[in-house]
Amino acid sequence: MSEDIVLTEAQFERYARHLILDEVGEAGQARLMAARVLVVGAGGLGSPILLYLAAAGVGTLGIVDDDAVDLSNLQRQIVHPTSRVGVAKVESAERTLAEINPEVAVEAHSFRLDESNAAALVAAYDIVADGSDNFTTRYLLNDVCHRAGKPLVAAALSPFEGQLSTFKSHLGPPHPCYRCLFPEPPPPDSVPRCVEAGILGAVAGVMGTLQATEVLKEILGLGESLSGSLLVYDALRTDFHRIKLPRDPACPTCGAG
Numbered sequence: 001m002s003e004d005i006v007l008t009e010a011q012f013e014r015y016a017r018h019l020i021l022d023e024v025g026e027a028g029q030a031r032l033m034a035a036r037v038l039v040v041g042a043g044g045l046g047s048p049i050l051l052y053l054a055a056a057g058v059g060t061l062g063i064v065d066d067d068a069v070d071l072s073n074l075q076r077q078i079v080h081p082t083s084r085v086g087v088a089k090v091e092s093a094e095r096t097l098a099e100i101n102p103e104v105a106v107e108a109h110s111f112r113l114d115e116s117n118a119a120a121l122v123a124a125y126d127i128v129a130d131g132s133d134n135f136t137t138r139y140l141l142n143d144v145c146h147r148a149g150k151p152l153v154a155a156a157l158s159p160f161e162g163q164l165s166t167f168k169s170h171l172g173p174p175h176p177c178y179r180c181l182f183p184e185p186p187p188p189d190s191v192p193r194c195v196e197a198g199i200l201g202a203v204a205g206v207m208g209t210l211q212a213t214e215v216l217k218e219i220l221g222l223g224e225s226l227s228g229s230l231l232v233y234d235a236l237r238t239d240f241h242r243i244k245l246p247r248d249p250a251c252p253t254c255g256a257g
């Protein structure tokens with residue numbers, strides 16, 4: 001169906017640096033424009049994800065977040081300007097993205113993702129980017145994406161470190177899911193969130209930008225998927241390393257059961 005998209009003159013200009021790449025070209029740009037991506041959380045990770053995916057011309061961006069912009073968010077949540085303190089994050093993000101690229105359709109979901117709504121929401125998109133900051137959402141998305149057969153690009157942050165992987169366990173072995181790595185969430189309150197722990201804002205920017213890159217790669221079928229590897233960024237040592245993630249046959253989500 002993406003082959004039906006005919007680029008306008010303005011689109012040829014806007015996406016010229018994509019179109020000139022043999023690996024993207026008109027067919028790739030048409031795929032991006034036909035793609036539907038759900039971004040969970042319009043915060044520190046969600047901001048760069050949304051900005052880059054909108055700029056790239058991803059046709060439809062769903063944003064789910066139930067929070068309002070707070071002054072203390074602005075140190076890292078770069079999709080929100082100072083003038084929107086107090087505004088719902090989904091609305092603030094939608095307004096910024098309309099300025100970046102008015103061709104992108106934004107679907108704002110101003111509620112908290114939970115077990116009652118996650119499956120229906122995920123079903124409406126091709127791929128999910130997890131920019132949430134809590135384990136409940138992370139595990140819920142892992143399980144829902146596995147069942148729905150949707151790739152999940154997930155990142156996590158600590159004050160000076162980030163982790164990133166892509167999960168495509170629905171494709172079967174050797175692809176792992178998040179529970180293959182950590183079968184159960186840690187006890188509540190054992191891991192502090194940004195809100196309590198603090199974070200160097202740009203670390204969120206690095207990880208969210210890597211997440212956006214992996215989402216674009218998955219849509220375009222470019223290069224090597226991150227599925228099966230966990231990328232760890234250590235900002236203090238300026239070091240990236242990859243850890244192999246094996247699929248666990250006894251995994252409660254993707255194992256043989």
Ligand SMILES: [Zn+2]
Pocket residue numbers: 169176177178179180181248251252253254255
């Ligand atoms: Zn698993």
